[in-house]
Amino acid sequence: MKYLLGYDIGSSSVKASLVDAESGKCIASDFYPKTEAEIIAARPGWAEQRPEMWWNNLREATASIMQKSGAKNDEIAAIGISYQMHGLVCVDKDGNVLRPAIIWCDSRAVPYGEKAFQTLGEEKCLSHLLNSPGNFTASKLAWVKENEPEIYAKIDKIMLPGDYIAMKLTGEICTTVSGLSEGMFWDFRNNEVAGFLMDYYGFDRSLIPAVRPTFSEQGRVTAQAACELGLKEGIPVAYRAGDQPNNALSLNVFNPGEIASTAGTSGVVYGVNGTVNYDPKSRVNTFAHVNHTADQTRLGVLLCINGTGILNSWMKRTVAPEGISYADMNNVAAQAPIGAGGVSVLPFGNGAERMLQNRETGCSVHGVNFNLHTRSHLLRAAQEGIVFSFKYGIDIMKEMGMNVEKIHAGHANMFLSPIFRETLAGVTGAVIELYDTDGSVGAAKGAGMGIGIYKNNEEAFATLDKLAIIEPKETDRSAYQEAYGRWLDCMNRL
Numbered sequence: 289m290k291y292l293l294g295y296d297i298g299s300s301s302v303k304a305s306l307v308d309a310e311s312g313k314c315i316a317s318d319f320y321p322k323t324e325a326e327i328i329a330a331r332p333g334w335a336e337q338r339p340e341m342w343w344n345n346l347r348e349a350t351a352s353i354m355q356k357s358g359a360k361n362d363e364i365a366a367i368g369i370s371y372q373m374h375g376l377v378c379v380d381k382d383g384n385v386l387r388p389a390i391i392w393c394d395s396r397a398v399p400y401g402e403k404a405f406q407t408l409g410e411e412k413c414l415s416h417l418l419n420s421p422g423n424f425t426a427s428k429l430a431w432v433k434e435n436e437p438e439i440y441a442k443i444d445k446i447m448l449p450g451d452y453i454a455m456k457l458t459g460e461i462c463t464t465v466s467g468l469s470e471g472m473f474w475d476f477r478n479n480e481v482a483g484f485l486m487d488y489y490g491f492d493r494s495l496i497p498a499v500r501p502t503f504s505e506q507g508r509v510t511a512q513a514a515c516e517l518g519l520k521e522g523i524p525v526a527y528r529a530g531d532q533p534n535n536a537l538s539l540n541v542f543n544p545g546e547i548a549s550t551a552g553t554s555g556v557v558y559g560v561n562g563t564v565n566y567d568p569k570s571r572v573n574t575f576a577h578v579n580h581t582a583d584q585t586r587l588g589v590l591l592c593i594n595g596t597g598i599l600n601s602w603m604k605r606t607v608a609p610e611g612i613s614y615a616d617m618n619n620v621a622a623q624a625p626i627g628a629g630g631v632s633v634l635p636f637g638n639g640a641e642r643m644l645q646n647r648e649t650g651c652s653v654h655g656v657n658f659n660l661h662t663r664s665h666l667l668r669a670a671q672e673g674i675v676f677s678f679k680y681g682i683d684i685m686k687e688m689g690m691n692v693e694k695i696h697a698g699h700a701n702m703f704l705s706p707i708f709r710e711t712l713a714g715v716t717g718a719v720i721e722l723y724d725t726d727g728s729v730g731a732a733k734g735a736g737m738g739i740g741i742y743k744n745n746e747e748a749f750a751t752l753d754k755l756a757i758i759e760p761k762e763t764d765r766s767a768y769q770e771a772y773g774r775w776l777d778c779m780n781r782l
Contacts, residue, residue, distance in 0.1 A: 289308065289310075289359070289363050290308075290309040290310065290363060290365045290741070291306050291307065291308060291309060291315070291357075291359050291363050291364050291365065292306070292307045292309050292364070292365060292366055292367075292368065292732035292733065292735050292736045292741070293305075293306055293307075293350075293364050293366070293367045293368070293519075293523075293732055293735070294306075294307065294367070294368045294369075294370070294727075294728040294729055294730065294731035294732030294733070294734070294735065295346055295349075295367070295368070295369050295370065295453065295728060295731060296370040296371070296531065296534075296726070296727035296728040296731060297342050297346070297369065297370065297371040297372060297449050297450060297453055298325075298372055298531070298727075299325065299327065299335075299337065299372050299391055299392065299393070300324045300325055301319040301320060301321060301324070301325055301345065302319060302320055302325075302342055302345035302346045302349055303317065303318070303319040303349060303726070303727070303728040304317065304318060304319070304346065304349035304350050304352070304353050304728060305317040305353065305726070305728035305729045305731075305732055306353050306354075306357050306359060306364075306732070307729055307732040307733060307736075309365060309736055309741050311751060312733070312748075312749070312750065312751030312752070313751065314729050314732075315357050315359070316352075316353040316354075316356040316357035316359075317353060317726075317728060317729070318349050318352040318353050318356065319345075319349055320345040320346075320348040320349045320352075321345055321348075325337065325341060325345065326338075326341070327391070327393075328388055331396075333394070333395040333396055334390075334394050334395075334396055335390070335391050335392075335393045335394040336388035336389060336390055336391060336394065337375075337388060337389050337391050338385075338388050338389070339377050339385050339388075339389050339449070339452045340385065342449065342452070342453060343453065343456050346453065346517075347516055347517055350517045350518065350519070351517075351518060354518055354519075361514075361518060361519045361520040362520045364519060364520065364523050365523070365735075365736070365739060365741060366523065366524050366525070366526040366527075366735035366736060366738060366739045366741070367457065367509070367523055367524070367525045367526065367735055368525075368526065368527035368528065368730075368731035368732050368733070368734040368735030368736075368738065369450045369453055369454060369525065369527065369528040369529075369731055370450070370528075370529060370530070370531050370534035370535075370727045370728065370730065370731040370734075371448060371449040371450030371453065371528070371529075371530060371531060372391060372392050372449050372530075372531055373392055373448070373470050373530035373531055373532060374391075374392040374423075374424050374425055374428075374448075374470055374471065374530075375389050375390065375391045375392055375425065375448055375449040376389060376390045376425050376428040376429055376432070376446060376448075376471075377389045377446065377447040377448070377449060377451070377452040378429075378432065378439065378440075378443045378445075378446055378447075379443070379444060379445055379446075379447065379452075379455075379461070380442050380443065380444050381444040383455060383459075383461070385452075386439050386442055386443060387432070387436065387439050389449060389452075390428045390431075390432075391449075394423075394428065395423055396428075396431055397423050397424075397427035397428045397430065397431045398422070398423045398427075400421075400427040400430040400431055400434075401420060401421040401422040401423055401424065401426075401427035401472075402420075402422075404421040404427065404430075404485065404488055404489070405420040405421055405422075407488070408421075408484065408485070408488055410568075412484070413485075414566045414568065414570065415477060415566070416475045416476060416477045416478070416482060416484070417472050417474070417475070417476070417482060417485065418469075418476055418564070418565075418566040418573075418574035418575075418587070419472060419566070419570060419573050419574060420570045421472050421485060422472070422570075422573075424470065424471055424472040425446070425448065425470070425471030425472065425473070426471055426472040426473055426482075426485055426486075426489060426491075427472070429446060429489070429491065429495075430489045433489065433490065433491075443495060444494075444495075445461050445495060445496075445497050446495050446496070446497075447461065447463065447497065448463065448467050448470070448471060448530070450467065450528045450529070450530070451463050451467065451497065451528070454506060454507060454525050454528055456513060457507065457509050457510070457513050457525050458506070458507025458508055458509060458510060458513070458525055459507065459510045459512075459513075460506070460507035461497045461498070462497045462498040462499065462500045462506055462507070463496070463497045463498070463499060463500070464499065464500060464501070464502045464528060464529070465499060465502070465576045465580065466502055466529055466530065466533055466575060466576040466577065466578060466580065467528070467529075467530065468481065468496070468499065468576075469575040469576040470530050470575045472485060473485070473486070473496060474576065476564055476576075477564075479582050481493065481496055481499075502527060502528065502529060502578050502579070502734075502738075503526065503527055503578075503579075503734065503737045503738040504526065504738055505524045505525070505526055505738065505739065506524075506525045506526065506527075506528065506738075507524070507525050508521075508522045508523060508524050508525070509521055509522060509523040509524075509525070524735075524738070524739055525735070526734075526735040526736075526737075526738025526739045527731060527734030527735040527737065527738040528731075528734075529578050529731075529734065530575070531727055532548075532556060532558050532588065532590055533558070533575065533577055533578050533588050534578070534727050534730050534731055534734070535548055535550060535556075535558065535698075535727055535730070536548035536558050536560070536577070536578070536588060536696075537578050537730050537733075537734055537745070538698075538725045538726065538727055538729060538730025538731075538733075539696035539697065539698065539723055539725065539730075539752075540696065540723075540745060540746075540749040540752055541558070541560060541696050542560065542577070542578075542579050542586070542745050543560060543562075543586075544560050544561060544562030544563075544586075544690065544691070545559075545560070545690060545691045545692060545693045545694070546559070546560050546693070546694055546696065547559040547560075547682070547692055547694065547695045547696065547718070548695075548696050548697070549678070549695050549696070549697045549703075549712075550697065550698065550700075550701070551596050551597055551674070551697070551701050551702030551703055551708070552596065552597050552700075552701045552702075553596065553597045553598045553601075553638075554592060554593060554594045554595075554596050554597070554598070554638065555592070555593040555596030555597070555674065555677075555678065555702070556590065556591065556592050556593075557590075557591040557593075557678055557681050557682060557685075558588055558589070558590050558591075559588070559589045559682070559685045559690050559692060560577055560586055560587070560588060560589075560690075561574070561585075561586075561587045561588075561589050561685070561688060561689065561690050562585055562586065562587075563585055563587075563689050564585055564587065565587075565688040565689050566688070567684055567687070567688060569645060570642075570645075571591075571642060571643045571644075571645060571681075571684055572589050572590060572591045572642075572643070572681065572684055572685065572688075573589070573590045573592075573642070574587050574588070574589050574590070575587065575588050575590065576588070578734070579745075589685050589688065589690065591643060591678075591681035591682075591684070591685070592642060592643075593635070593641065593643060593674075593677050593678065593681065594636070594638035594639050594640075594641055595635035595636045595637050595638040595641070595651060595674070595677070596635065596674050596677075596702060597701050597702050598637075598638050599633070599635045599637065599638075599651060599670050599673070599674060600614075600670060600671065600674070600702060600705075602637075603617075603666065603667055603670045604617055607663050607666050607667060608620065608663065608667060609663075614704070614705070615704075617667060618705050618706065618707055620663065620664050620667055621664055621667035621668040621670075621671060621707055622664075622668070622706070622707060623662075623664040624662075624664040624665045624667070624668040624669075625767075626711075626714075626764060626767040626768060626771060627672070627767055627768075627770060627771035627774070628661075628665045628666075628668040628669035628672060628771070629657075629660060629661055629665045630655045630657070630774065631653065631654070631655045631656055631661055631665045631666060631668075631669040632653070632654040632655050632669060632672075632673060632676075632771075632774050632775045632778050633651065633652070633653050633654075633666075633669045633670045633672070633673030634649070634651060634652045634654070634673060634677075634775070634778055634779065634782070635651055635670070635673045635674050635677055636648075636649045636650065636651055636652075636677075637650050637651030643677070643680065643681055643684070644782070647782075649782055652778070653666070653669070654774075654778045655774070668707060671702070671705060671707045671708050671711065672707070672711050672771060672775070673775060674702065674708070675708060675711040675712045675715060676715065676771075676772050676775040676776075678712060678716075679712075679715045679716055679772060680776070680779065682716055692716060692718055693718055693719070694718055694719050694720075694721065695712065695713075695716070695718045695719070695720045695721070696720075696721050696723060697720060697721070697722055697723070698722070698723060698724070698725060698726065699722040699723065699724055699755045699756070703720075703722060709722075709758045710758060710761070710764075711768060712758075713758045713759060713760045713761075714760050714761060714764050714765055714767075714768035715768040715769065715771075715772050716760075717760050717765070718760070719757060719758070719759050719760070720757070720758040720759075721754055721756075721757055721758075722754070722755045722756040722757075722758070723752055723753060723754055723755060724752075724753040724755055725752060725753070733748045733749065734748075736748055
């Protein structure tokens with residue numbers, strides 16, 4: 289037997305999955321900790337985690353799946369890593385962590401990125417980085433340089449969370465173009481490390497690790513790591529990617545016009561673009577996708593909407609009958625017609641939205657008539673409003689030259705709702721395909737591609753379980769378009 293081991297390093301837990309390379313099926317998975325992992329918030333807007341905690345949780349998850357599966361450690365052919373994006377890990381020349389990692393949701397670096405954007409020029413940043421320097425890894429390092437100079441002086445290498453885990457596994461420090469792009473360290477125009485931003489912040493080029501292909505041998509498990517994890521020494525680490533590019537990979541999204549979407553507390557629309565382009569208003573973020581190369585442009589365009597499942601859960605707590613399940617709440621919402629009888633909900637009640645150029649508008653409800661509308665209208669309007677925010681973002685992607693034809697999603701969270709799925713298909717005209725997969729399973733298959741067990745993504749994901757296909761109903765398209773038009777009028781009034 290040959291198995292592939294995948295890790296997903298999240299901010300709430302670390303998940304591990306063992307995949308049978310031949311069948312493509314996950315034979316064991318587990319995550320740690322069982323309660324949400326600690327996030328250190330010493331000040332408002334700060335968010336840090338100890339990288340050593342990720343390693344400890346990975347060790348627990350590995351032991352569990354090896355015990356559950358009964359697999360032998362010499363049957364594991366390769367390891368793949370998915371990780372929370374935009375984090376900053378700093379180590380000294382001996383690989384010792386110098387301070388807790390500044391993670392993705394930490395906002396302290398915003399002023400540094402905004403100043404860089406204005407000083408270097410919007411056109412320069414967008415045409416080379418495809419984004420504003422924003423609150424990404426480079427700006428977080430600038431904060432450390434200015435506020436913790438004694439720590440900065442000791443830094444030998446900077447890493448993303450996945451790079452740190454790979455270092456712990458292999459003893460080697462390296463990264464990928466995709467990883468550098470998510471940190472704002474990659475110059476797409478010159479196809480090299482972004483020297484102009486490094487110079488602006490005063491960073492030495494030696495801080496950047498060696499760059500390896502996303503699908504390639506990136507080191508082998510050391511004797512020490514093998515002993516700690518109960519694995520065999522010498523297993524290659526053959527894939528790594530940030531969680532959103534990896535989610536797209538997990539859903540077999542590799543080509544221009546394909547989209548991966550998630551809709552949990554917040555929602556993500558991640559589309560693949562085949563040309564180098566950017567949004568002039570920086571409402572979406574563009575990174576190198578897992579299969580991007582100098583010869584083949586594959587860029588992941590990322591839209592994140594904070595007010596997604598959190599709005600639906602708020603409606604469940606405050607509007608729906610007490611104690612009702614989500615499935616029953618969907619049935620109540622379905623009593624209202626498409627368009628919710630003219631009620632529109634803007635779902636932006638979970639902080640500042642990048643799609644709205646970092647404005648915090650709050651959620652708002654429009655068009656309620658006290659003599660006509662009931663809770664069913666409000667419940668449906670909430671779900672439609674979330675979908676319409678996705679549609680708004682997809683239209684931004686279309687402005688960038690993307691032709692959206694198909695949306696891949698996991699069968700989870702908001703995608704469990706028929707109203708949500710049918711509205712998304714109806715208003716975008718895209719076919720929605722629902723799959724049974726997750727990030728750690730995708731990372732395992734990515735590792736299989738990295739060592740050549742699978743010759744391409746089609747072979748790697750040939751056994752991906754497609755649970756449902758939702759096609760747009762032509763009879764309903766005009767009703768969805770009319771409802772979206774009303775919603776858009778409300779958006780424009782913002």
